[in-house]
Amino acid sequence: MTDPRTLRGPLTGLRILELADQTGQFCGKLLGDLGADVVKIEPLGGEPNRHVGPFLDDVPHAERSLSFWYYNTSKRGITLNLETADGRELFRRLAATADVILETYRPDFLVSLGLDYESLRKQNSRLIMCSLTPFGQTGPWRDYASSDLLHMAAGGAMASCGYDEADVPNAPPIAPGGGNAWHTGCHFAYMAIMAGLVYRTVSGRGQYIDASIHDACALTTEAAVANYIYRGEVLRRQTGRHHAAAPTPRTQFRAKDGTYVCALVAGRLNPRYVKELADLLDSYGMAGDLTDPKYQDPAVIAANTSHIIDDLVAKFIASLPAEDVYHAAQKRGFTWAAVRAPEALLDDAHLHDRGFWKKVEHPELGRSFVYPGEAAIYNGSPWRISRRAPLIGEHNTEIFCGELGLSRSELCVLAENRVI
Amino acid sequence: MQESDVVSRPQALDNIRVVDFSWVRAGPWATRWLGALGAEVIKIEWPENERGRLPSTTTPQNLEVNLNTSGNFNDTNVNKKSLGLNVRSARGLEIVRRLIAVSDIVIENFSSRVLQEWGLGYQELCKIKPDIVYVSMSGYGHTGRHHHYTTFGPVAQAASGLTYLSGLPDKPPAGWGWSYMDDTGGMYGAMCALTGLYHRNMTGQGQQIDLSQMVSSVPLNGPVLLDFTVNARGSRRAGYPPGNRAHWPGTPLVNNYRGPTVAPHNAYRTHPGEYNDWCAIVCYSDEEWQRLVQVMGAPLWAASPKFTTVIGRLRYQDELDDKIEAWSMTLGKYELTERCQAAGVRALPVQSAEDRVEHDPQLRHREMYLAMEHPALGLHKVQNAPFRLSETPASNHLPSPLIGQHTREIVEGLLGYSHEELRAGFADGTFWPTARPRFPYMEEMLL
Numbered sequence: 015m016t017d018p019r020t021l022r023g024p025l026t027g028l029r030i031l032e033l034a035d036q037t038g039q040f041c042g043k044l045l046g047d048l049g050a051d052v053v054k055i056e057p058l059g060g061e062p063n064r065h066v067g068p069f070l071d072d073v074p075h076a077e078r079s080l081s082f083w084y085y086n087t088s089k090r091g092i093t094l095n096l097e098t099a100d101g102r103e104l105f106r107r108l109a110a111t112a113d114v115i116l117e118t119y120r121p122d123f124l125v126s127l128g129l130d131y132e133s134l135r136k137q138n139s140r141l142i143m144c145s146l147t148p149f150g151q152t153g154p155w156r157d158y159a160s161s162d163l164l165h166m167a168a169g170g171a172m173a174s175c176g177y178d179e180a181d182v183p184n185a186p187p188i189a190p191g192g193g194n195a196w197h198t199g200c201h202f203a204y205m206a207i208m209a210g211l212v213y214r215t216v217s218g219r220g221q222y223i224d225a226s227i228h229d230a231c232a233l234t235t236e237a238a239v240a241n242y243i244y245r246g247e248v249l250r251r252q253t254g255r256h257h258a259a260a261p262t263p264r265t266q267f268r269a270k271d272g273t274y275v276c277a278l279v280a281g282r283l284n285p286r287y288v289k290e291l292a293d294l295l296d297s298y299g300m301a302g303d304l305t306d307p308k309y310q311d312p313a314v315i316a317a318n319t320s321h322i323i324d325d326l327v328a329k330f331i332a333s334l335p336a337e338d339v340y341h342a343a344q345k346r347g348f349t350w351a352a353v354r355a356p357e358a359l360l361d362d363a364h365l366h367d368r369g370f371w372k373k374v375e376h377p378e379l380g381r382s383f384v385y386p387g388e389a390a391i392y393n394g395s396p397w398r399i400s401r402r403a404p405l406i407g408e409h410n411t412e413i414f415c416g417e418l419g420l421s422r423s424e425l426c427v428l429a430e431n432r433v434i
Numbered sequence: 435m436q437e438s439d440v441v442s443r444p445q446a447l448d449n450i451r452v453v454d455f456s457w458v459r460a461g462p463w464a465t466r467w468l469g470a471l472g473a474e475v476i477k478i479e480w481p482e483n484e485r486g487r488l489p490s491t492t493t494p495q496n497l498e499v500n501l502n503t504s505g506n507f508n509d510t511n512v513n514k515k516s517l518g519l520n521v522r523s524a525r526g527l528e529i530v531r532r533l534i535a536v537s538d539i540v541i542e543n544f545s546s547r548v549l550q551e552w553g554l555g556y557q558e559l560c561k562i563k564p565d566i567v568y569v570s571m572s573g574y575g576h577t578g579r580h581h582h583y584t585t586f587g588p589v590a591q592a593a594s595g596l597t598y599l600s601g602l603p604d605k606p607p608a609g610w611g612w613s614y615m616d617d618t619g620g621m622y623g624a625m626c627a628l629t630g631l632y633h634r635n636m637t638g639q640g641q642q643i644d645l646s647q648m649v650s651s652v653p654l655n656g657p658v659l660l661d662f663t664v665n666a667r668g669s670r671r672a673g674y675p676p677g678n679r680a681h682w683p684g685t686p687l688v689n690n691y692r693g694p695t696v697a698p699h700n701a702y703r704t705h706p707g708e709y710n711d712w713c714a715i716v717c718y719s720d721e722e723w724q725r726l727v728q729v730m731g732a733p734l735w736a737a738s739p740k741f742t743t744v745i746g747r748l749r750y751q752d753e754l755d756d757k758i759e760a761w762s763m764t765l766g767k768y769e770l771t772e773r774c775q776a777a778g779v780r781a782l783p784v785q786s787a788e789d790r791v792e793h794d795p796q797l798r799h800r801e802m803y804l805a806m807e808h809p810a811l812g813l814h815k816v817q818n819a820p821f822r823l824s825e826t827p828a829s830n831h832l833p834s835p836l837i838g839q840h841t842r843e844i845v846e847g848l849l850g851y852s853h854e855e856l857r858a859g860f861a862d863g864t865f866w867p868t869a870r871p872r873f874p875y876m877e878e879m880l881l
Contacts, residue, residue: 024633048629067689068661080664084656153799159780162692163678163699167714168782170790172701174611175600186701187712187784188608190600191675191692197654201621206821208628209446209471213826215635221825229800229820232790236612237506240492242787243815244505255588257611266606274606276592344583353607355670356595356655357662367578370649384663389650390626391577394641395633
């Protein structure tokens with residue numbers, strides 16, 4: 015058996031040039047953490063996302079943005095001003111040996127610089143270029159400005175998320191946080207890039223990819239589109255559970271510690287489930303009348319759905335901390351979970367078993383920090399964070415001199431002329 | 435029905451075959467994209483323990499609910515073929531092993547030990563096909579003490595912290611109104627399969643990729659987690675989550691992990707004030723704010739010193755939002771969007787599924803919903819890929835399969851069994867339960 019420490023990531027050997035802002039940087043991370051050599055090309059002074067908080071110790075600085083840190087692991091960083099002739103020339107030289115270019119500029123920007131796909135592929139027919147933009151390269155909204163919130167609105171997420179009237183009267187539709195419009199665009203862009211790479215292993219040819227964040231978000235609402243297309247239904251928002259054409263029983267219950275439990279009970283209440291539920295509740299002395307044999311009759315269950323859910327299950331969960339309910343229920347086969355704040359995951363034993371948390375060195379600070387790890391364990395080609403996010407222009411010398419063969423004095427001239 | 439003739443151009447995954455054991459939503463959503471990219475996806479199905487076709491809440495009102503009439507199943511399973519097969523029988527297992535031997539990818543989203551119990555664990559798969567790419571998409575993964583825990587989207591979202599990131603401060607979590615992690619978990623399934631395939635093509639080596647729906651949710655909380663591991667600041671704090679805002683007034687001024695801290699940054703009611711009449715508006719700079727002021731007709735209130743600075747707009751955000759909404763209520767959400775965007779102001783409507791399918795001019799231009807004929811459901815729009823590959827475009831070229839529709843094609847055509855063996859397999863319950871009525875297309879395949 016091969017020593018897993020000697021295995022390399024599945025994308026080892028690939029060179030990616032990333033010209034991405036907050037919308038596309040996660041795609042570069044996905045590629046880099048799986049072994050690709052991602053060279054992040056930033057404008058002079060650094061990518062604007064370096065100024066998005068939170069910051070290390072709340073001290074704002076371009077090298078202290080935790081958002082930038084997270085989304086730019088496993089990349090090397092150079093600065094390059096593409097609006098200079100020297101900058102464009104250096105970029106062409108990098109593109110000549112690149113496998114993939116990932117860019118998030120507004121449509122036509124690279125065309126205006128003569129750095130569009132058709133120009134670049136002349137010197138590298140194996141090149142794959144992915145333009146990931148809010149709306150794609152064509153269409154009436156092509157040049158619209160956007161944000162994460164705006165994509166969650168237009169893509170359909172907000173129309174599905176919100177509150178029961180009883181919980182928050184007159185509530186707005188809610189956009190879940192965390193930047194998931196960007197994540198969704200990046201997931202599809204990654205898929206398209208990998209498809210292009212697989213095809214290239216067979217054909218030897220590259221291609222151009224036009225990826226749209228709006229299209230990606232609009233695709234990511236499960237059955238909402240099918241509900242409309244096949245039944246003409248427009249769904250209503252409900253607290254902590256699925257949108258629905260007609261109200262459904264709640265699935266989110268307050269636990270003893272004030273946090274919540276997601277307990278999927280409604281729609282599953284057959285005699286066997288009720289028996290198992292009664293056993294679970296009874297082991298805490300909370301079964302009430304649920305152990306009564308009458309509950310083996312589906313008609314009796316149906317007539318008592320609200321009693322079972324809103325009374326017995328709710329009281330059971332209210333009697334215990336959310337984590338206790340979660341594990342007790344899962345151990346008995348119930349698909350339930352505690353509604354955890356993300357930081358609670360640092361204490362999750364299962365994640366520790368999977369080696370999920372990674373210590374990442376920040377040598378310039380003399381410190382290391384814990385980062386989240388991989389979505390999946392590749393048993394033949396492991397995921398890893400190869401380095402912390404690059405400092406501004408950190409690899410200028412390494413790449414411009416070491417790889418492109420510029421002299422140190424030429425590098426100085428380029429810096430003086432605001433090229434790098 | 436044979437493959438349609440739409441596929442004349444090469445596709446990225448031509449000549450790639452996927453054995454798809456997946457069910458419900460996340461797994462089928464993964465293989466849907468492999469199919470759209472050109473792979474031959476063979477869905478292994480058994481009506482006695484089928485989950486995905488039934489129960490159906492998306493069957494058109496004029497059709498009977500049965501195994502072939504779920505609208506959501508159709509959208510989730512285009513570009514696939516269906517092989518009816520009882521894998522729990524010795525004969526079925528032998529046939530599936532023969533299929534795996536001529537395939538590239540095996541993908542499933544069962545609980546963590548199911549495939550192993552069938553005798554199809556990764557080690558066994560390697561004996562059948564040494565370079566197989568095996569993607570397992572279980573709730574908690576195959577590794578780790580809670581591997582036997584189970585998920586649906588909402589449970590993975592709750593356990594991973596995603597649910598908590600959605601809502602208003604001091605209210606219960608609003609969470610996600612759908613299984614975001616079935617969609618996104620499916621994406622990761624496809625991403626893992628493609629990555630494993632690329633690696634195989636480059637090295638000749640297959641592997642198992644142990645994907646977990648719950649674990650794959652956690653990296654989506656990156657900056658929140660770093661704020662905790664680096665700054666020791668948790669997200670259970672006053673003012674978090676701040677609804678649609680970048681910051682909740684009157685609470686500590688801390689970044690909310692969605693982007694810069696600015697105001698306005700909210701959803702506003704629009705005319706005529708129906709359920710989905712809302713528009714999101716965001717101004718990332720003073721300049722963008724001044725453009726919005728002009729779009730609103732330069733009202734006097736907007737000239738107040740309270741609103742000329744970002745600190746002021748954040749401090750007086752309640753008042754700011756009330757004033758903006760008084761204006762936004764005078765316009766329809768599409769008209770408001772057009773006016774704002776024409777002036778360089780970030781604004782987009784809240785769109786229901788109906789809005790996206792019927793009213794969104796961009797999605798129409800991008801041909802995101804094209805009609806496709808399905809033998810039981812008829813002609814309906816199907817969702818398309820959000821990316822365009824110039825040489826190998828993704829396409830929806832097959833409607834979702836009827837259950838067991840391609841059994842003969844696969845068993846005889848691909849695997850080389852005789853027609854007599856097919857008939858024997860129907861007679862002994864290998865390809866369809868003997869006690870269950872057969873669909874007419876099954877009778878035809880037995881002629």
